[in-house]
Amino acid sequence: MTGTSFELRGATVDWTARGGGRALDGIDLSIGAGERVAVVGPSGSGKTTLLRLLGAARVPTSGEVSIDGEHTTDASAKSLRRLRSTLGFVHQDHCLVASLRVSQNVIAGKLGQRGGFSAFRSMVLPARADLERAHEILETLGIGDKLFQRVDRLSGGEAQRVAIARALFQEPRALLADEPVASVDPARSRDLVARLVETAAERGTSLVVSLHDVELARGLFPRIVGLRGGRLQFDGSPDELRGDVLDGLYRLEDATRD
Amino acid sequence: MTPRSARVLELRRSRPRSRFVRVSAFAFVAFGVVSLWSLRGGFADLFSGERLEVLGRFFTRDAWPYELRGEPFSLTGLFDWIAAQWHSQGRAGAVTTLWIATVAIVAAGAVGSLLAYLGARELAQRDPFLSQASDKPVAWRGVTASLVRGLSTLMRAVPEYVLAYLALALLGANAWPAVIALAIHNAGILGRLGAETIENLDRRPLGALRSAGATRPAMAIAGIVPAALGRSLLYFFYRYETCIREATVLGMLGIASLGAFVQEARARQRYDELLFLVGVAAALVLAVDVLSQAVRRWVRGA
Amino acid sequence: MTRGRAPSPVGRRGIVVLGIAAIGAWAWARLGLDLDGLVPTEGGARIARRFFGAALSPAFDYEADVVGAAPPYLATIAEALGRTAIYAAAALALAFVPGVVLGVLASASFWGGDPATVDRRGLGRVVPRAVRATTRVLIALSRSIHELLWAVVLLAAMGASSATGVLALALPLVGTLAKVFSELLDEAKDAGERGVRGTGVSPFGAFLWGRIPVALPDMAAYTFYRFECAFRSSAVLGFFGFPTIGYFLRASFEENHYREVWACLYGLLFVVVVLERWGAGLRRRFVT
Numbered sequence: 038m039t040g041t042s043f044e045l046r047g048a049t050v051d052w053t054a055r056g057g058g059r060a061l062d063g064i065d066l067s068i069g070a071g072e073r074v075a076v077v078g079p080s081g082s083g084k085t086t087l088l089r090l091l092g093a094a095r096v097p098t099s100g101e102v103s104i105d106g107e108h109t110t111d112a113s114a115k116s117l118r119r120l121r122s123t124l125g126f127v128h129q130d131h132c133l134v135a136s137l138r139v140s141q142n143v144i145a146g147k148l149g150q151r152g153g154f155s156a157f158r159s160m161v162l163p164a165r166a167d168l169e170r171a172h173e174i175l176e177t178l179g180i181g182d183k184l185f186q187r188v189d190r191l192s193g194g195e196a197q198r199v200a201i202a203r204a205l206f207q208e209p210r211a212l213l214a215d216e217p218v219a220s221v222d223p224a225r226s227r228d229l230v231a232r233l234v235e236t237a238a239e240r241g242t243s244l245v246v247s248l249h250d251v252e253l254a255r256g257l258f259p260r261i262v263g264l265r266g267g268r269l270q271f272d273g274s275p276d277e278l279r280g281d282v283l284d285g286l287y288r289l290e291d292a293t294r295d
Numbered sequence: 296m297t298p299r300s301a302r303v304l305e306l307r308r309s310r311p312r313s314r315f316v317r318v319s320a321f322a323f324v325a326f327g328v329v330s331l332w333s334l335r336g337g338f339a340d341l342f343s344g345e346r347l348e349v350l351g352r353f354f355t356r357d358a359w360p361y362e363l364r365g366e367p368f369s370l371t372g373l374f375d376w377i378a379a380q381w382h383s384q385g386r387a388g389a390v391t392t393l394w395i396a397t398v399a400i401v402a403a404g405a406v407g408s409l410l411a412y413l414g415a416r417e418l419a420q421r422d423p424f425l426s427q428a429s430d431k432p433v434a435w436r437g438v439t440a441s442l443v444r445g446l447s448t449l450m451r452a453v454p455e456y457v458l459a460y461l462a463l464a465l466l467g468a469n470a471w472p473a474v475i476a477l478a479i480h481n482a483g484i485l486g487r488l489g490a491e492t493i494e495n496l497d498r499r500p501l502g503a504l505r506s507a508g509a510t511r512p513a514m515a516i517a518g519i520v521p522a523a524l525g526r527s528l529l530y531f532f533y534r535y536e537t538c539i540r541e542a543t544v545l546g547m548l549g550i551a552s553l554g555a556f557v558q559e560a561r562a563r564q565r566y567d568e569l570l571f572l573v574g575v576a577a578a579l580v581l582a583v584d585v586l587s588q589a590v591r592r593w594v595r596g597a
Numbered sequence: 598m599t600r601g602r603a604p605s606p607v608g609r610r611g612i613v614v615l616g617i618a619a620i621g622a623w624a625w626a627r628l629g630l631d632l633d634g635l636v637p638t639e640g641g642a643r644i645a646r647r648f649f650g651a652a653l654s655p656a657f658d659y660e661a662d663v664v665g666a667a668p669p670y671l672a673t674i675a676e677a678l679g680r681t682a683i684y685a686a687a688a689l690a691l692a693f694v695p696g697v698v699l700g701v702l703a704s705a706s707f708w709g710g711d712p713a714t715v716d717r718r719g720l721g722r723v724v725p726r727a728v729r730a731t732t733r734v735l736i737a738l739s740r741s742i743h744e745l746l747w748a749v750v751l752l753a754a755m756g757a758s759s760a761t762g763v764l765a766l767a768l769p770l771v772g773t774l775a776k777v778f779s780e781l782l783d784e785a786k787d788a789g790e791r792g793v794r795g796t797g798v799s800p801f802g803a804f805l806w807g808r809i810p811v812a813l814p815d816m817a818a819y820t821f822y823r824f825e826c827a828f829r830s831s832a833v834l835g836f837f838g839f840p841t842i843g844y845f846l847r848a849s850f851e852e853n854h855y856r857e858v859w860a861c862l863y864g865l866l867f868v869v870v871v872l873e874r875w876g877a878g879l880r881r882r883f884v885t
Contacts (some may be wrong), residue, residue: 092795093713094712094795095712096713109713118711118797118798119797120797121795122798124795124797126795128791128792128795130788131788131792132788132791133792134789135786135789136810136811137789138310145796146796147796148796148798148802148806149798150797156802160806165303168307169297172299172306173299181302184306185306185307185309186310186311187311203792203796315879320817323821323824326686327686327689327690327693328690329686330687331687331690331691333687334759334760334763336759337760337761337763338760338763340758341755349755350754353753354754390627391628393624394625394627394628395628397624398621398624398630401617401618401624402621404617448873449866452829452865452870452873453869454829456745456833457832457833457862457865461850464648465638465644465648466634466637466638467637467638467641469634471634474628474630524610528613540743543746544743544746547749554745557746561749561753566753566754573742573746573749573750576741577741578741580741580743581741584741593609594609594610594613
């Protein structure tokens with residue numbers, strides 16, 4: 038299985054018409070199949086919006102985003118959904134379905150690939166194979182025993198890992214994770230991101246992870262993209278991201294714009 | 296069987312679940328289905344020839360204004376009829392209904408506030424809003440709170456209609472039985488909702504008041520009332536809506552609200568007038584609904 | 598709303614409270630109520646003495662001789678309470694599915710669609726609005742007519758039958774359930790729905806698997822609470838000739854059999870209090 042490739046040309050997300058600001062401003066970026074990229078930048082720099090564009094959860098207000106050569110702006114709602122079903126997305130705030138069990142949340146990863154009745158059955162009476170696969174994934178993330186817990190009884194870190202498990206269960210061609218370690222303690226977060234990188238490398242999955250922690254990004258990713266105020270400020274190897282370049286990215290004044 | 300499938304089975308068997316919830320849900324659904332099934336005869340009977348005839352006559356003849364029957368259809372004629380009905384009975388019934396519900400809900404609000412204050416368990420603690428989960432309430436205060444809660448349960452458990460029926464026999468036919476019945480029932484409901492609101496208030500500012508030596512009444516005036524007022528008003532208007540609904544029908548016992556006119560039209564078998572009055576009742580409820588929504592939004596915006 | 602900044606002493610809420618007091622006083626004056634009306638009439642006082650005197654000795658047997666063979670009194674009461682519950686449950690069973698359907702159609706979240714393509718739809722914008730508005734009108738109509746008024750209309754249109762009583766209870770219940778369900782669905786956190794949408798599922802699938810489960814515990818708790826209300830309404834239907842507990846209560850009262858009246862009242866209270874405790878237990882367990 039090959040990973041997904043992404044191509045952004047002048048991608049802009051502009052909320053001024055709806056009383057907001059510019060979340061992204063003319064981003065040019067290409068990510069090859071199977072590439073592993075960390076996105077860093079101060080909060081409000083547009084990391085989440087960028088990931089949402091890559092995940093086909095949004096289309097740009099101007100410019101182009103193409104996923105595996107398909108332009109999302111002209112794509113029908115249906116082809117956007119098909120694209121999404123091949124992209125595993127880990128949301129910053131987990132976005133699990135509270136009041137369902139861990140198993141159902143993980144198995145929900147395949148809802149987009151299953152139609153009608155088989156989707157219904159997988160949620161209500163899951164097949165043994167699905168449950169075992171879910172357990173296997175959860176076990177590698179260290180929470181195999183939580184398989185049948187309700188997700189609203191989990192800690193923040195556990196919920197985060199369930200969200201990752203859902204994306205992995207999807208067997209995606211690209212894994213997009215928005216601050217996947219925001220609610221995990223620092224000691225564990227390196228472990229968890231390393232696992233994501235490892236899994237992606239094993240399967241040839243493309244991986245784009247936004248991270249608050251630059252050290253983490255530098256230690257684990259061959260390529261880092263830096264955003265600031267909705268613009269692409271840095272794109273290169275970890276070695277190039279230091280000193281003045283790093284200071285420029287996180288300089289305090291005017292760091293965010295709404 | 297692989298070790299993994301054995302482990303999954305074991306996890307599944309030991310999954311946390313509440314027998315109480317499952318048994319209740321099953322009992323509830325089963326009872327609903329069985330009940331509906333047990334009344335199937337009544338539903339089948341609805342489609343018998345005789346009933347369909349009654350139904351047909353109702354729609355083609357009885358429901359149409361008596362004074363206009365046999366005449367060619369005219370919209371102005373219908374409007375004139377509606378206006379005449381409104382002046383002869385609709386307005387009087389609607390206005391009385393409105394006043395009964397209003398007096399009753401204001402009384403219920405006053406009594407309910409007192410019940411809430413006396414029934415809140417937190418206020419029975421030695422130091423309200425400073426207590427730990429394990430603390431026991433002051434003995435006599437705890438007993439009072441339990442008694443008040445029990446009383447409000449009983450007050451809301453009896454339907455308004457039954458209360459009004461009993462009160463009517465004791466007090467005679469005036470507006471009091473309706474007012475009392477609505478006030479008792481709603482005071483019970485507002486008392487419980489109010490007690491819950493008090494117990495869920497932000498503990499720190501109130502605890503600080505207590506540490507500063509405030510007595511319970513002082514806490515109520517300085518902290519509890521201001522903090523709980525917003526939510527209490529939402530509940531108050533929600534109950535006002537239901538109060539209007541109930542006040543219309545209490546008239547059917549012989550109290551001068553809309554229901555009294557409904558009952559009279561029924562006795563005379565004037566179903567045209569009956570439908571008109573039901574329409575007035577619905578319009579009244581809708582109007583108060585819209586009004587109370589507007590007030591609630593306004594209060595929330597404060 | 599109850600937290601944060603200190604509320605000003607006379608804000609909007611203060612105005613509302615003063616307004617309520619003033620309108621209450623005005624209504625009082627217009628209604629011509631005076632406190633003398635609270636003193637029972639002479640006949641009323643006699644009834645009151647006997648009625649409250651019987652409170653502590655509810656009937657366990659018929660108060661007057663019964664002609665012919667009749668079941669034991671307590672069995673009659675139990676059966677009447679059972680029938681009251683059956684009417685309520687049948688009405689709820691009848692109203693539940695339409696209530697869910699109308700509630701879903703009336704909710705804004707059901708029509709939200711896919712945020713990525715929401716700007717594109719043309720006609721797709723008009724149809725949902727029309728359907729939603731129609732549904733809301735239906736809900737308002739069904740809700741605004743009291744179950745007893747429904748009963749009176751249905752009795753006139755179809756004659757007496759157990760089905761008439763159940764329909765009278767069910768019709769307003771559809772609107773009540775639908776209104777609350779639509780509010781609960783719209784108030785449910787949308788995180789789950791976003792997460793499920795990310796897997797490529799249709800907007801309907803995201804609603805079904807991402808939103809409904811979140812609102813479900815509250816919807817179930819509310820349905821149970823509505824059963825308690827339906828039980829009370831069902832009891833009152835007895836006053837209109839339906840064979841629920843209200844029928845027996847009224848008959849006993851009219852024959853001055855006050856100990857029987859108390860037996861009916863205690864039976865009614867018992868069931869309602871049990872239902873309320875039961876509902877509270879359920880809410881504690883599944884509404885987190």
